[in-house]
Amino acid sequence: xxxxxxxxxxxxKRGDVIEIKALIMHxxxxxxxxxxxxxxxxxxxxxxxxATWNDAEIFALEMSPAISANPFVSxxxxxxxxxxxxxxxxxxxGFAVEEQVAIAVE
Amino acid sequence: MDRRRFLAGTAVVALxxxxxxxxxxxxxxxxxxxxxxxxxVREERVKLDMPPLIENGNTVPxxxxxxxxxxxxxxxxxxxVFNEKNPQPNVFTAKLSARNGKAIVxxxxxxxxxxxxxxxxETSDGKFWSASADVIVTLAACLEEST
Numbered sequence: 001x002x003x004x005x006x007x008x009x010x011x012x013k014r015g016d017v018i019e020i021k022a023l024i025m026h027x028x029x030x031x032x033x034x035x036x037x038x039x040x041x042x043x044x045x046x047x048x049x050x051a052t053w054n055d056a057e058i059f060a061l062e063m064s065p066a067i068s069a070n071p072f073v074s075x076x077x078x079x080x081x082x083x084x085x086x087x088x089x090x091x092x093x094g095f096a097v098e099e100q101v102a103i104a105v106e
Numbered sequence: 107m108d109r110r111r112f113l114a115g116t117a118v119v120a121l122x123x124x125x126x127x128x129x130x131x132x133x134x135x136x137x138x139x140x141x142x143x144x145x146x147v148r149e150e151r152v153k154l155d156m157p158p159l160i161e162n163g164n165t166v167p168x169x170x171x172x173x174x175x176x177x178x179x180x181x182x183x184x185x186x187v188f189n190e191k192n193p194q195p196n197v198f199t200a201k202l203s204a205r206n207g208k209a210i211v212x213x214x215x216x217x218x219x220x221x222x223x224x225x226x227x228e229t230s231d232g233k234f235w236s237a238s239a240d241v242i243v244t245l246a247a248c249l250e251e252s253t
Contacts, residue, residue, distance in 0.1 A: 017207030030216075032193045053205070060201040066192045066215050068165040074212035078205055 004099045006087060011104045012079035020051065020059075021074040022087050024097065030065035046071055046091035054083035063091075079105045129195040134188050134224065137195040141186050141226060145234050152237035154187075154225040163217040163247040170200075172209035172227040172235065182209035184228045191221040216247035 003025040012018050024046070031043025043065065051059040059075045077085075086100040138147075155169040174182045181204045187197040200211045209227065217223075220242045227235045 021212075028216075030193065056205075058203070058205045061211070061213075062199040064194055064196045064198060066189060066194065066197045066217075068214040068216050072212075072214050074169075074210075075200070075202075076206050076208040076210055078207040080205075 006099055006101050008101050014105050016079045017076050018079055019076050023072045024089055025070050028067055028069040044092045046089045048090045050088050052086045081105050129192055131190050134190045134195040137188055142234055147234040147236045149236050151235040152225050152227050154237040154239045156239045156241055160241055160243045162245050163243040165214045166217050168215050169212040170225045174209045176204055176207050176209055178204045181230045182227050183230055185211055186226045188224045189221055191219040217243045218246050219243055
């Protein structure tokens, strides 16, 4: 299973702008590199990242092979209501991983 | 460009294994044209933060921030980042809305050579804004073979 690190505050005041950072372990193989046998290693990247807040999409990122291995992304969100921030990564070779963090908004 | 820098540049290019699919400044211009769809772009409001001198092209921190009130009536819809000399001109596209509060996106990217990076922001009124950065890469990404 993929290793994921998510950094987001557990609590926020309503209306605060919070930063969410996420890191996921993934080779992000570009599909342009030869392997030890001289053959091109097939592309294996994460193409899409989405973040939802109580199931409403708040952020999406389309990635290319130019994104580093173990993709890191940081973005901001307005704290609107208590609930769940769900992060989802999908990509080549059927890659689909989800992580969620709870946030309390008062 | 002086002779020494030119020669160093050609040596690096000769080592790159991805000749067959190298993006060029033209490819980048074409990718940008696709996003703009003929609209004008102004070099304002966008800030592209990257180190000017990069020792390791495999992980280059990059942050794009756009001046915007990020209200329901006036927000940044999308941020696109392009490069000149990686195999493909697109780096990423981020979709934003007023829900983000701040139009700031950070990630880490690979760079195969010294080159120009362009960030383009699209605001909710359909206008485009841009910033660019020239970076020098001493150790390019993709050079080493995987083991």
